[in-house]
Amino acid sequence: MSNMTTSDRVAASREAKSLVLRLNEIYKKTKDSELMDLMKRLTEKKRRIEKRLKGMPDLT
Template sequence: MSTAELIQEAVDFEKNHKAFKTRNDKIIASKKAKSIILSINEVYKKTKDQSLMDIMKRITVIKQKMEKRLKGRPLSQ
């Protein structure tokens, strides 16, 4: 996959991340986010392009929020 395709996929994911409503959708989206991050990271290792790092950071934040939501709150505090 080319760098432009990876960036486009990441931007599309950012725009549509709120569309994942069900638990299963969120799990699939979290895995997709991980694969996007790892793919961009491979390109980043070679190019050291700061814009790629910024994209990875934004996708990571979205992924962390999704995973936090999936884990839920503990029943007792």
């Protein structure tokens, strides 16, 4: 994740969101705890990518 361009980060964030939404539909039917864990891991990675995209807040 460290050598990604901005466009790579945007694409990865969108893909993660899409995956989580699709996994959520399956989770609603199966209630599989492994799927929930996977969704949590994907969401955390997505948040890190988005945090990197937004950058540091101005302190002025």
